Amino acid sequence: MAFASVKAHLIWIGNSQEIVLPKMLxxxxxxxxxxxxxxxxxxxxxxxxxxxxxxxxDARFQQAIAQGQAPEGELLEGFSDEAFEETEWQR
Structure with missing residues (x-):
């Protein structure tokens, strides 16, 4: 596939030169x-x-399980539904 030549200009910005590329490219x-x-x-x-x-x-959990880790166990260690219900939802 042949590509058409596109010209661009180098411009000074401070002590550096930059090139502005056309939006199409x-x-x-x-x-x-x-x-x-x-x-x-x-x-x-x-x-x-x-x-x-x-x-x-899901991919991260599957990868952790394949490596012998149980991420859900580590994340939920010490958490119980009953304790949560008793403490967090009291009025």
């Missing part, structure tokens, strides 16, 4: 927030930083 290559800059023999490669998605609670 930002959207097309999913560039938001943090980017990875990789020098190549042909020039500078700009790639989006892809952070791993957060695990769901």
């Amino acid at each position: 930002l959207q097309q290559y999913h560039l938001t927030g943090e980017v990875d800059l990789q020098p190549t023999p042909e020039g500078l490669l700009i790639k989006p930083v892809v952070k791993p998605r957060r695990q769901t609670w």
Whole structure:
């Protein structure tokens, strides 16, 4: 697939120079927030930083159980429904 050349300008901001990328490129290559800059023999490669998605609670519990942990037991240690009903809901 051939890509059309896009020109951008370097601008001074304080003691640094910055490049303003057209909105079309930002959207097309999913560039938001943090980017990875990789020098190549042909020039500078700009790639989006892809952070791993957060695990769901279910996945985290399954992972803990697979590692021999019982997270629900640790979280609920010392908790009883009766004690909660007797102390927390009194008027």
